[in-house]
Amino acid sequence: xxxxxxxxxxxxxxxxxxxxxxxxxxxxxxxxxxxxxxxxxxxxxxxxxxxxxxxxxxxxxxxxxxxxxxxxxxxxxxxxxxxxxxxxxxxxxxxxxxxxxxxxxxxxxxxxxxxxxxxxxxxxxxxxxxxxxxxxxxxxxxxxxxxxxxxxxxxxxxxxxxxxxxxxxxxxxxxxxxxxxxxxxxxxxxxxxxxxxxxxxxxxxxxxxxxxxxxxxxxxxxxxxxxxxxxxxxxxxxxxxxxxxxxxxxxxxxxxxxxxxxxxxxxxxxxxxxxxxxxxxxxxxxxxxxxxxxxxxxxxxxxxxxxxxxxxxxxxxxxxxxxxxxxxxxxxxxxxxxxxxxxxxxxxxxxxxxxxxxxxxxxxxxxxxxxxxxxxxxxxxxxxxxxxxxxxxxxxxxxxxxxxxxxxxxxxxxxxxxxxxxxxxxxxxxxxxxxxxxxxxxxxxxxxxxxxxxxxxxxxxxxxxxxxxxxxxxxxxxxxxxxxxxxxxxxxxxxxxxxxxxxxxxxxxxxxxxxxxxxxxxxxxxxxxxxxxx
Amino acid sequence: xxxxxxxxxxxxxxxxxxxxxxxxxxxxxxxxxxxxxxxxxxxxxxxxxxxxxxxxxxxxxxxxxxxxxxxxxxxxxxxxxxxxxxxxxxxxxxxxxxxxxxxxxxxxxxxxxxxxxxxxxxxxxxxxxxxxxxxxxxxxxxxxxxxxxxxxxxxxxxxxxxxxxxxxxxxxxxxxxxxxxxxxxxxxxxxxxxxxxxxxxxxxxxxxxxxxxxxxxxxxxxxxxxxxxxxxxxxxxxxxxxxxxxxxxxxxxxxxxxxxxxxxxxxxxxxxxxxxxxxxxxxxxxxxxxxxxxxxxxxxxxxxxxxxxxxxxxxxxxxxxxxxxxxxxxxxxxxxxxxxxxxxxxxxxxxxxxxxxxxxxxxxxxxxxxxxxxxxxxxxxxxxxxxxxxxxxxxxxxxxxxxxxxxxxxxxxxxxxxxxxxxxxxxxxxxxxxxxxxxxxxxxxxxxx
Numbered sequence: 011x012x013x014x015x016x017x018x019x020x021x022x023x024x025x026x027x028x029x030x031x032x033x034x035x036x037x038x039x040x041x042x043x044x045x046x047x048x049x050x051x052x053x054x055x056x057x058x059x060x061x062x063x064x065x066x067x068x069x070x071x072x073x074x075x076x077x078x079x080x081x082x083x084x085x086x087x088x089x090x091x092x093x094x095x096x097x098x099x100x101x102x103x104x105x106x107x108x109x110x111x112x113x114x115x116x117x118x119x120x121x122x123x124x125x126x127x128x129x130x131x132x133x134x135x136x137x138x139x140x141x142x143x144x145x146x147x148x149x150x151x152x153x154x155x156x157x158x159x160x161x162x163x164x165x166x167x168x169x170x171x172x173x174x175x176x177x178x179x180x181x182x183x184x185x186x187x188x189x190x191x192x193x194x195x196x197x198x199x200x201x202x203x204x205x206x207x208x209x210x211x212x213x214x215x216x217x218x219x220x221x222x223x224x225x226x227x228x229x230x231x232x233x234x235x236x237x238x239x240x241x242x243x244x245x246x247x248x249x250x251x252x253x254x255x256x257x258x259x260x261x262x263x264x265x266x267x268x269x270x271x272x273x274x275x276x277x278x279x280x281x282x283x284x285x286x287x288x289x290x291x292x293x294x295x296x297x298x299x300x301x302x303x304x305x306x307x308x309x310x311x312x313x314x315x316x317x318x319x320x321x322x323x324x325x326x327x328x329x330x331x332x333x334x335x336x337x338x339x340x341x342x343x344x345x346x347x348x349x350x351x352x353x354x355x356x357x358x359x360x361x362x363x364x365x366x367x368x369x370x371x372x373x374x375x376x377x378x379x380x381x382x383x384x385x386x387x388x389x390x391x392x393x394x395x396x397x398x399x400x401x402x403x404x405x406x407x408x409x410x411x412x413x414x415x416x417x418x419x420x421x422x423x424x425x426x427x428x429x430x431x432x433x434x435x436x437x438x439x440x441x442x443x444x445x446x447x448x449x450x451x452x453x454x455x456x457x458x459x460x461x462x463x464x465x466x467x468x469x470x471x472x473x474x475x476x477x478x479x480x481x482x483x484x485x486x487x488x489x490x491x492x493x494x495x496x497x498x499x500x501x502x503x504x505x506x507x508x509x510x511x512x513x514x515x516x517x518x519x520x521x522x523x524x525x526x527x528x529x530x531x532x533x534x535x536x537x538x539x540x541x542x543x544x
Numbered sequence: 545x546x547x548x549x550x551x552x553x554x555x556x557x558x559x560x561x562x563x564x565x566x567x568x569x570x571x572x573x574x575x576x577x578x579x580x581x582x583x584x585x586x587x588x589x590x591x592x593x594x595x596x597x598x599x600x601x602x603x604x605x606x607x608x609x610x611x612x613x614x615x616x617x618x619x620x621x622x623x624x625x626x627x628x629x630x631x632x633x634x635x636x637x638x639x640x641x642x643x644x645x646x647x648x649x650x651x652x653x654x655x656x657x658x659x660x661x662x663x664x665x666x667x668x669x670x671x672x673x674x675x676x677x678x679x680x681x682x683x684x685x686x687x688x689x690x691x692x693x694x695x696x697x698x699x700x701x702x703x704x705x706x707x708x709x710x711x712x713x714x715x716x717x718x719x720x721x722x723x724x725x726x727x728x729x730x731x732x733x734x735x736x737x738x739x740x741x742x743x744x745x746x747x748x749x750x751x752x753x754x755x756x757x758x759x760x761x762x763x764x765x766x767x768x769x770x771x772x773x774x775x776x777x778x779x780x781x782x783x784x785x786x787x788x789x790x791x792x793x794x795x796x797x798x799x800x801x802x803x804x805x806x807x808x809x810x811x812x813x814x815x816x817x818x819x820x821x822x823x824x825x826x827x828x829x830x831x832x833x834x835x836x837x838x839x840x841x842x843x844x845x846x847x848x849x850x851x852x853x854x855x856x857x858x859x860x861x862x863x864x865x866x867x868x869x870x871x872x873x874x875x876x877x878x879x880x881x882x883x884x885x886x887x888x889x890x891x892x893x894x895x896x897x898x899x900x901x902x903x904x905x906x907x908x909x910x911x912x913x914x915x916x917x918x919x920x921x922x923x924x925x926x927x928x929x930x931x932x933x934x935x936x937x938x939x940x941x942x943x944x945x946x947x948x949x950x951x952x953x954x955x956x957x958x959x960x961x962x963x964x965x966x967x968x969x970x971x972x973x974x975x976x977x978x979x980x981x982x983x984x985x986x987x988x989x990x991x992x993x
Contacts (some may be wrong), residue, residue: 085742085873086874087874090594091593091594092708093594093595094595094596094597095594181957182959182960182961183957183960186959304605463927463929463930463931463955464929464930465841465844465930466867468584468586468840468869469586469587470586470587470590470596471587471590471600471602472595472596474600475596475600484603502957502958506957510870510871510876511869511876511927511928511955514927514956514957514958515957515958516958518989518990519986519990
């Protein structure tokens, strides 16, 4: 038994205490949070714009100063000293407290925004009221709980993004990737949609108004993108609205497959996506907490693929429910739509079964099950649906349960609230249907892989430990196998923390990408032939 | 059913066990006194540094062993009797074997220094050493200074570990430059500088005279032989190499020298007894290799080889091209083929050395100065592709060809700065050549026709 286990302190025993600079930085950051907390308790601030600015500046400055002090006196290199001794990053008391606080915040945010000061018809109060001036400056409208959330989210990605870039300052892949997520969050998720809201009612939209649209947010992550009210707003907003709708469809069926083929799903998950952006920056301290056991992997595959089936059904049902029967009004009718969806799924299924069957093995059964569930349900839609009713449920019920279970509870409360307990990619790993669909393609049809460098692996386990997606990277590396896993988001940390330079993320020819043979170079060639015989 | 007993659950023993299971249905028993389950020895340092917990450095989940019918026994083997094919665990439990594989690894060297057995003095090899370090040097309050004796790979790892808890470290290195028995001087010099950058008190050309007791059986200080200086300290790390852990075999009739003597089939002088890994000693060294190879990779290869032999497919231990790797604080080191230091340099061996003007990055390429054949490369701070160098060594490429295609061998993460242009221009100016660097080619790297 190691002796550090003997400590009775609930907080563990970090090898380093906070420096004076870090203490001041903590004080400043907490001060910023304190302003928000006071506002939440309805302390009325006289000059809201000023106090909000102060608060956000203090939070960012505190975070940035704290991390600057942590890394500036050190040489560039891997900075994981004491990760498992610190209470916050090893499921200690601070970790649990942070987890509970975050979870509480998400519950209030999703289900009780009135406690944050949201007033339906009238002036906002509380913390949402504090954000009104900023919201009016950007979009011209008063703030909502989502605006507050979006702002804090962006501040977190920016401040912790800077921290992350210092931490990995020797690693250009990590630095460039982080700049990318910071950019996409700030521009695409935050500023552009807010500014776009200013166009609503304008001449160029023919007087229509666009739905709030984060352009990089692709269906099925953006599960509501094709709901009736959004389609109506798109179509009522002139050429721009129509172009955005087309872009939304293209991004699912054209842009995503092409980029995933060329670079793997990392182009999205760890370079563009907002969920991924938060996980990689603010969540970086928790990446080692993901469960690497085989049983966790089994759960992961069932859960995440069930979500895919669920979201496909739900979206189909929702679109189906607002389409008409009459071809003369609009070319796309209920039945053409269903036939379209069914043939698309059949095509994908047939292609996989024909060309990729050998890579699929036992998993083929699961794939087939998922596929037939969907197809049967589609047929069910057709025969059992009345008006507004699809299959046995109302499409609205299906939509509402998805939005509640997956959209709120899974991606928000569990996905982010439980960062300090389950690791920073719980949502991406177990819940995100977009990640699952791209992962499916990544496994079967993409140039991306993590190459294992011959026989250099020493089985140390840094790669597996720091894999936020819970992939047991070492299991492949120590056999000399390349890592081609559908869940890999390409964050590059396994490669960074490897002390022997064994792993490299790269894009290359499909041929020989997945080689289940043991290729441990440095061995006798005859021996390797024998080892691989079975 | 044949009873295969393996003493030692390190990489060599476990590789053997896994591969015997792959090939056969034999009963497999693995005995270890050190730990219940296999762990990565090279990763012990990361547990002390807090990068990982001990469970993380165990490559297989605990259910793996039962599922694969590999029986694990905890205890130290105290006696082996080849006549009766029996061994004793902890002096009492007797176990019969049909075939025995000795894979007991190494132990830290102690050269009879005065005070070497005091409290606070330890080596760094086993799980027990790691636990002891938590007692001897849990933090900088208990351990106000540590002295490390012996400038090799374990010594610098121990220094890195202690520095991760801000413990001041004095590092006594016998050589006049770090690890220069292995590394050429340019590289060794760069590592010297890097050690100092990490605020480690590096003493080159310094030997240990004695370790001084505080009167209560605990270390108080060490005395340096050359200067007579007394350095107060609370912990002394003895990291002057390792030697085979074979003392328990002394009266067994199994032939020993420093290690267990084996032939190329990894057989000892006694039938049905094999030795693999750190504790095996070849009768004749293979190529440029040492008779005893205490390296992770060779342990693994020997385990795989002996598994074939035991399962009826008698196979010679034939390691391929030499390779190795290590990490000196923040600097990664890889080597492919042979590059010797000035002390060990072969006849006709010439070196090309390039070092980055600011960063801690350098390479040394060894080649035959008459034939121009490429012999090996050491790289620091640049990752190289094993597969490519393995191929080049097999094809006996010339150094010019290697320099020309160096971009193909680069294994650094994407977007890293490339140094091939600088390396080639230094090579051209050193040797009066006019080689142009070829662009990286996926076709060549992945060997597509």
